[in-house]
Amino acid sequence: MSKNRTSMAIHPVASHLKGIAITAAFTTLCSLSSNPVQADESHMPSGSTTAVSGGGHNHVRADAHAPIGVMGEHMHKKGGWMLSYRYMRMDMEGNRIGENKVSPESIVTTVPNRFFGAPGQPKTLRIVPTEMTMDMHMLGAMYAPTDNVTLMFMLPMVRKSMDHLTFAGGAGTNIRGGFTTVSQGVGDARLSALVRLYDDANNHFHLNLGLSAPTGSIDERDNILTPMGARPEVRLPYAMQIGTGTWDLHPGLTYLGKSNALSWGAQYRAEIRLESENDEGYSWGDKHALTAWVAYQWAPWISTSVRLDAMTQEAIDGIDAQIAGPVQTADPDNYGGERVDLLFGVNLAGQSGALHGHRLAFEFGVPVHQDLNGPQMETDWLFTLGWQKAF
Numbered sequence: 001m002s003k004n005r006t007s008m009a010i011h012p013v014a015s016h017l018k019g020i021a022i023t024a025a026f027t028t029l030c031s032l033s034s035n036p037v038q039a040d041e042s043h044m045p046s047g048s049t050t051a052v053s054g055g056g057h058n059h060v061r062a063d064a065h066a067p068i069g070v071m072g073e074h075m076h077k078k079g080g081w082m083l084s085y086r087y088m089r090m091d092m093e094g095n096r097i098g099e100n101k102v103s104p105e106s107i108v109t110t111v112p113n114r115f116f117g118a119p120g121q122p123k124t125l126r127i128v129p130t131e132m133t134m135d136m137h138m139l140g141a142m143y144a145p146t147d148n149v150t151l152m153f154m155l156p157m158v159r160k161s162m163d164h165l166t167f168a169g170g171a172g173t174n175i176r177g178g179f180t181t182v183s184q185g186v187g188d189a190r191l192s193a194l195v196r197l198y199d200d201a202n203n204h205f206h207l208n209l210g211l212s213a214p215t216g217s218i219d220e221r222d223n224i225l226t227p228m229g230a231r232p233e234v235r236l237p238y239a240m241q242i243g244t245g246t247w248d249l250h251p252g253l254t255y256l257g258k259s260n261a262l263s264w265g266a267q268y269r270a271e272i273r274l275e276s277e278n279d280e281g282y283s284w285g286d287k288h289a290l291t292a293w294v295a296y297q298w299a300p301w302i303s304t305s306v307r308l309d310a311m312t313q314e315a316i317d318g319i320d321a322q323i324a325g326p327v328q329t330a331d332p333d334n335y336g337g338e339r340v341d342l343l344f345g346v347n348l349a350g351q352s353g354a355l356h357g358h359r360l361a362f363e364f365g366v367p368v369h370q371d372l373n374g375p376q377m378e379t380d381w382l383f384t385l386g387w388q389k390a391f
């Protein structure tokens with residue numbers, strides 16, 4: 001069976017955007033020439049013999065998927081679908097202004113309180129977040145109505161916890177006490193279309209077009225400890241809310257390449273707010289990120305990866321009138337900045353028996369650069385653990 005790959009050209013983007021209905025018409029045409037290199041078990045062309053390992057089982061390659069922290073990075077063949085679960089954890093400790101670390105004592109004696117002048121508001125900040133953890137359980141499903149379009153649905157469940165130190169009164173560095181706030185719930189649901197742009201024997205490009213709905217809560221509340229010793233329940237600051245409150249566009253471009261045991265890839269992704277403000281009067285800053293990785297496949301069942309992930313985000317625009325207080329997280333200006341993470345990953349792909357087609361992957365990362373609109377909490381480390389199964 002010979003396929004004429006040389007006739008493969010970059011598909012006009014516009015023709016893909018006309019929708020799923022007409023894609024079916026030229027699927028036949030494209031399937032003559034497209035033979036995706038990063039093929040997953042379910043995407044192997046039925047005519048392919050090179051990848052069959054015997055017993056009629058299709059070959060499963062660990063590096064056919066990118067490091068687990070990257071999303072929407074592979075497509076499926078027509079009719080293929082996949083379920084996934086990811087557990088993500090991010091740990092933050094300490095604060096920065098720009099690139100410089102700053103202590104709680106320095107924050108509460110030098111950083112102005114933007115709410116000063118309102119009743120009971122001190123001149124400087126008096127409450128400092130010291131540690132924050134974010135746990136996310138992400139359920140995902142992928143389905144390919146055609147060879148050129150894969151649909152992806154993601155639903156996050158988020159839990160956030162933030163520890164604080166409250167300093168006593170309106171000045172000085174006497175500590176009143178500590179407190180922890182917690183919020184949790186279903187986050188913003190996202191639907192994406194991955195649109196194939198180009199394939200040859202070693203390279204693959206696709207477009208990512210995602211849209212998220214404001215299904216996550218933005219009015220979470222919890223009790224705090226004030227500098228005067230009161231414990232009121234208040235609306236939690238932006239960082240502790242679960243959703244963005246706006247409809248957001250998630251555009252992106254993904255590139256994958258491979259050569260024998262080595263594979264690599266890059267992805268640009270963005271979050272663009274489609275509304276100028278949510279129901280509470282603000283919108284999160286737009287975010288742009290670029291990631292690139294290299295993976296080495298030691299055996300079909302295991303590959304390891306190194307990845308860089310660079311992102312930049314604007315500060316929050318607008319303000320929630322119910323969020324106020326002598327704490328950095330209540331100020332919309334103390335959001336956004338730049339961060340570059342270095343991540344190490346392992347992908348495992350079950351080859352036979354009950355494990356066949358099951359994927360397990362892990363990725364751990366640490367920031368190598370942080371320049372934050374601050375004072376703002378700095379990231380210490382993050383990891384993602386994921387399971388995937390294609391059908």
Ligand SMILES: [Cu+2]
Binds near residue numbers: 074076081082142
């Ligand atoms: Cu998939």
